[in-house]
Amino acid sequence: MGRARGVPVLRLRPRSARLCRQQPGKCARKPRLRLRVPAPRAMALLQPSRLLGAATSRRACLAPAAARSSSWWSHVEMGPPDPILGVTEAFRRDTNTKKMNLGVGAYRDDNGKPYVLNCVRKAEAQIAAKKMDKEYLPIAGLAEFNKASAELALGETSEVIKNGRYVTVQSISGTGSLRIGANFLQRFFKSSHDVYLPKPSWGNHTPIFRDAGLQLQAYRYYDPKTCGFDFSGALDDISKIPEKSIILFHACAHNPTGVDPRPEQWKELASVVKKRNLFVFFDMAYQGFASGDINRDAWAVRHFIEQGINIVLSQSYAKNMGLYGERVGAFTVICSDAEEAKRVESQLKILIRPMYSNPPINGARIASTILNSPDLRKEWLGEVKGMADRIIGMRTQLVSNLKKEGSSYNWQHITDQIGMFCFTGLKPEQGS
């Protein structure tokens, strides 16, 4: 409890769940003895034991000089670099001219440069011309963005939209959306605190849900033998998940494998999910970006809803609008009715306020302008298809080049997979 500085401390440090959280997959830390060298002590300030234990009385005995020389943070471990964003940092440090970064999920044009969409530039110009003020957004964000975002995901003719039985709040891109959702479920989903992720999943899913106080479980998803979807394994695992647990699906362009279920497989998944009465959390970070078609990429989400499953949904506009650093996203809860939606909204706001008060406006204004202007929206859909097509083109070319290089290996998975990422089948040592 109380930390006495500069005092000999023989401490057997137990392995803890916290260590696992800090280094996902690396929980095998041995307990260790730690001996600290004492600093000179002044005897004058002996004080009785206090609330925080005997250690504090020793703490109070320290001479001022010794107290000043040690830090509150002596015991703070150096955190490991982020597994994904750390690759970009290492890339930046590399001085080799041939270097390339195939790590972080950010689109690049054919020159390997970041691509700012034309519709985004136009939207920015329109916004700048209006000379709007910088007043705080409401806690739930920009209303016209929220509405447009829900319509984009669910389809404008969705019964959910017509009946108003949903709430959408603006979020700090996909991460922020998942975080709000995780916190909301931790607080209000009483049936379970177990979240089932596909194996594998985006690296940040686990720490997000864990930090929110939920437990992580997994269901089979990727089959390394085929570099494809382990449909039977997934069905098998999902059919055994305890009822009313939380299950997360990637709506399209699964990250990191690029492996998506086919529509008929989604139908069966929905059916099992219904049977097991599971709570469904969809993460849709690539709508439009996967196939080039926003409706096709949202098919699974819409199908589940049509089957009567009231999902929650995270959306990101980082990739499909190239708005990465603007942090544009949304979190949606499908409810029984509009009245429930209002109550849910009020609780989401109570979660958001002590986190960052209200969201940043810039990116949401851009996204809203694009989605709500027919011309810009059309242009956007064209550009998003362009990006998706370039990726699909790269996949095809990579496979043919590999064959040209004389590879006899079956690289079909590269073109079967979809989205930004490709599970190459390379082993870690081949990657380094």
Place this chain on the structure above:
Amino acid sequence: MIASDTSLNHEYLPILGLPDFRANASRIALGDDSPAIKEGRVGGVQCLGGTGALRIGAEFLRRWYNGNNNTTTPVYISSPSWENHNSVFTDAGFKDIRTYRYWDPAKRGLDLQGLLEDMEAAPEFSIFILHACAHNPTGTDPTQEQWKQIATVMKRRFLFPFFDSAYQGFASGCLDRDAWAVRYFVAQGFELFCAQSFSKNFGLYNERVGNLSVVGKDANNVQRVLSQMEKIARTTWSNPPSQGARIVATTLTSPLLFAEWKDNVKTMADRVLLMRSELRSRLEDLGTPGTWSHITDQIGMFSFTGLNRPCSFLYVSLVTCPFLHCLLFSSCIGALQKLPAQLSKQVDYMIKEKHIYLMASGRINMCGLTTKNLDYVASSIHEAVTKI
């Protein structure tokens, strides 16, 4: 400049934010000549506004301060304070949130004695949220001498200072003056956090621009702290929004823009000071019951008008001797001498009858006053106090 720079794109910032922003934001808080910065023992984390900075700091403290994941460390928040402080630390996982005495309703000023007593009595290692300047909602700040006394006690009791600096420059019009307390604590050798907001002093409210400045014993400690804060940021928002930080960084690193900004800040602060003196003089001219010097004594955006705040000794008197109520009502000590049952009526009157919206605590935003509405507001307060 940013709009016309075609080399800029919308790529992700690093998790801890824009390096130029972080370094310069910390420099603004701690001073160009800060020895702590020279010694490399200052770090910054770009966050979503002041709220985000408080939250990241709180999440870090809960995980790493006073043990590992010690949710029982007491967190002290001033009474009163910004309401969101409580929620931030509660949601970060702290279980023992307490208040320290701050506002003395009787003398309508700082209850220094109560504050120091509470610090003396606080368990060692407790965390104290301190308002760097322009205390929200009271507008009442310790003097420099009083800050020195506070620092002395905090040092002796091993209390952790977590500054909330939302109004630097905006309070007095001078950046350095408004940062005096933070810099004093740093000079006294404290390790501390300072949550900075650029919402008000840059007017960037909806861009969500904030910085958590971390001052540690040495560079190595700060480095490790930042690496852990990075993990917290990663699961909260991954990386912060770029737009607002670019604006601030560009301004702070350009001598011309920096000078223009300081001038803008002084203009804003001066207007608030003018509204304060104008409101006070109108109330005094109207002969509104009570003394109104607190309006100009207080500093920053907010004023604790006294609407809805009974004088503490009067409250006791009213309870013990209801017959004195009529006599006491006509005395001119505070703006309000009310029976508890009528507490909400003055604020209600302002809102419902006069369509002037203010907080239930009687807090008003001085920035909402203009030369055009001063008379109306003054007369409305006059009515509220005399009629209700």
